[in-house]
Amino acid sequence: MKRILAALATVVLGFGVIAGIGTYVAAAKNDSGLTSATAAGTFTTPEGKTYPHYTLNMNVYPNSTFGGHHGAGGGAHPDWVSYGLAGEHGEPLTEASTGTNFVVPAHSAVTITIWQYDSGETITNDFFAKVRGTVGNTATLVERYDTKAHANATEAKTVTQIPSDGVGHTFTIHGLADANNQVFVSVPLPMSNDDEVTAAEEAGGFTQFPTMMTFTIITGDEGEYVWNCEFPCGDGTVARFGSAMSTMSYMSGHWIVKG
Amino acid sequence: MTELKPSTKNKWWKHPDVKKTFIFWLIFTPAIGIFGTQFHVLSMPDPASEVMGGVIGLMRLFTWAAAPVAALVFAICATALTSSRHYGDNPPADADHQISNSPRANATWIVVSAMLCLFALVTGLVVLQKEGDALHEENAIHVNVTGQQWAWNYDYADGARSEVLYLPVDVPVVFHITSKDVKHSFWIVEMGIKMDANPGYTTETAVTPNKIGVFNVRCAELCGLLHAYMQNKVHVVSKADYEKWLADRSALEARS
């Protein structure tokens, strides 16, 4: 009997150890917290359907100089590209503690604006140079947005694709969710002026004139999705999909549609 | 049941252990066959192609072929367990039955397993041959499949492109599969086909969907961070719906 009790104690102790390690691993998860979309009235599609309207603002940086966007264990990575939350006029929210995991309501319209501060190259798969899955399959592009004057420096235009040799990054939502009609959104983000990006980086900041892409998507049924960048922008490893591309919360995140 | 020859002068099949084993075997064979096939068939998705139907058929066939062998092994185990058990810290007396070899049992066992092996091989080869022919189907539609960390995209004739696979029912389709970065594996679950997407090479597989509905594509080769999310739906639609969808997609692709 004593032996059985001692064996039982070993089992309890063992599971205690496992629980401890599990808690440690779970706590060490370098994932940023959830960001909810901001409510903004209603949105009517060209077909005349009306949805509750929400907005999300994001930036894409040539480096990850502030860590909060990438969760507790993530941290700054000056040699990695990254996404991050943006203010109303594309200003970097350097203090934000969340950044890449989004919660949006189901059956709503979400307008996403992305300021792209990085330069670019030719995309390996030109499938992702087209705007896909947004309302009207289009996006609104401002090739130079003046972040000081809070105004468009060039005229906004509606685009369905961008030249495949001028892609900075992409914002692509896809996923695991089990719905028959899954959400799929892919929007290419054009490169900013190469020289300006380099000059700004050397000066320790970001270019004053990023490109700005605005598009609206309809969220569909609830489910778990992810988004990531489909432009290979990691380090020099195979297919340039390592480092920032293969670490959660830099060039990827969750996209959670809630009922 | 010609396994082992008892040492008694009686005919070997008269031994109570042989009878017992035989009865166990009679019970176990159908039990294993039925449980084994049901376990597989009920778990597997309903087939959406002849290929998948063939896979399910093979599983059924192999399970039934294996059932008598497995049943025999388990029947002997059951007989041994129910005949003579001894508990305690000291061993029981040595067994009476001291046969350490039986050429007849050995030969039977080896011949039977060789025949089962041959049977499995031949059935597999027949199905394999049929699948090989499917690649050369003349009226097939061709779809180029591209895997990229961590999404699939599909190129059709007429410049139509899509992130979701649309296929017409009852029309053979040949997939030409490649990857932009690392290895992926293109798996249409309900159609029972799978082929790796290798960077720098194009591999081929073919199938004829035979059911209208929505099915699943899943990546079956670990491909990095979001491997779990590299899955999507396949829509199998009528020929007319497919043509309409294809025209829409071509038009969408064509606009500037």
Added chain:
Amino acid sequence: MTTTMNHPAAAAGKSRTPIIERLNIVTAFALGAISAFVVWRLALQFLPADSEVRLFTREDKITLLSMIAWFVGFMTGIGALVAPFRWVMGKDLSHDENMFLAGKDMGIKRYFRYTTDHKVVGIQYLIITMVIFGIGGILAMLIRANLGTPEGGLIHPQAYNSIVGTHGIIMIVGTIIMVTGPIGNFIMPIMIGARDMAFPRLNALSFWLIVAAAIPLIWAQFIGGISTGWSAYNPLAGQAPLGMNGYIMFICIFALSTMVAGANITTTVVRMRAKGMTWNRTPIFIYGVVASVALALPAFPVFFLSQVMSGMDRALDTSFYNTAGGGSGWLYENLFWIMGHPEVYVILIPAVAALMEMAPVFTRRPLFSFNVAVMGIAGISGLSILVWAHHMYISGWAPLLNAPFMLTTELISIPTGMLFLVLVGTLWRGRLWMTMPTLSIFALLWNFMIGGITGIYLSDVPADAFLHGSMYVTAHFHYTLMGAGLTGALASLVYWFPKMTGRMFDKKLSWISFWMVQIGFNVTFGGMFIVGLQGQPRRVEAYAALFNRGNLITSIGAAVIMSGMLVLLYGVISSWRHGVVAPMNPWHAKTLEWTVANPIPLENFAVLPVVTSDPYGYGKEKK
């Protein structure tokens, strides 16, 4: 011991403690850490920067160099180089020094040194196997906890991938050494009537290489982890973070260990069997151990090579596996599986052979068809070299080769069937002495039957096109490696425990843990078969709601296995410390290891035994 040269020079320097007496695990870790740090610092300082294109090669170089420095430092610190160095200098070890290495003092400290006595090495292997299973089991529980719900979410995707990869590779290593390590080293030489292994220093080397290998793997967890699964397919491995270098080093060092052990065990068995122990009188377990390590001899150099090339691709910008540079991922797959398939039989054969050794003892009758057993082991070993590409049916590498590889794969069922015949033939009309090893024979037949039949589905190309890469495969190989392999290993532990520790393994605890492990095991992997058939891919951290139920069943079953293993762990500790003192031959078995006294004297036999019959003559004298 083996070389006992009384060198006058060594005797002259008696006044100071010889260097080998000062080296132990502490100096090894210290020297390893210091040399790793020094090389890391130097590399950081002096390695030139890379061009823009390959940003990470410099860091890869630094990591790999530091790990190599660790390895060299550790092996120097443990004393592996003392004897070869002295030999080159022409001052071979003295008799006293050799006796010291053999652990003549019989103290506890010899377990922490470069001790050459096979019994010490056996215990060292036992402990490290238990540690590996402990860590691998904890990782398995983390995986199952994460997969308890569809969203996963408990563990971060990168960490999850790394946990899956680490669980895979260390469990593979653990199962490779679980029988041939502890039992093969401790029991095997006594079983063949030898005083030690053929190359005692190589024996110590093979163990300490595993310890040296462990550190890069642990290191890897802190520099990005092993995000590629245990197979580390390229080009994904080329993209993985720096932790991949830890995997590469781990495999290279472990492969060395396996090659060294393989050469040693093979030589020992071929050359050092007792007088009269002809091949027909050699116990079947010995055949299993030799087949296993002999299979590893051709397999592991290939593994070593595949990882060297992988490391070169990362650090030196070669392109063995990178298509863009003219290489091919298929090359890696081929090399990996040329190792990988023999390797599963390296794991399986000794475990099955151990149970075949126990079957006559616990049925009190001769082993049925000894020759068929030998032929089965030989047949599996031979065929296993020819089946590797069945892992690549759907890789697109060579569709024309699918049919021949299907043939060789299905042929393996014939020699495998022979092993079944031997076991059931031995059970036939035996007098069952119900012990935990006896139950394990039945458990093995059950689990291995399921693993074997599912293996036939997988060997069939069309069925594999559906099943490949799904959880079904995961369940299948757990049935073979764990259901059959680990079952045999745990039975071996209980069976040879009295000889290894001098105490009986607590009977009640061995039964409780047996039932918990076996029931939990079948629940776990039964559930995994279901989700595999439903279409859940392997190595996913999140899944569709469809797979919910099966995964929940699997997670619950896994907790039961873990509980059973913890009971076993307690059984090991408590029985070792205050179990019933074992008689010389508690099982009344007839192999030679039971003829030596407890505790076993340093050189096993005062007078070498002479063998006159096979060890299965139960009941013969009554005739």
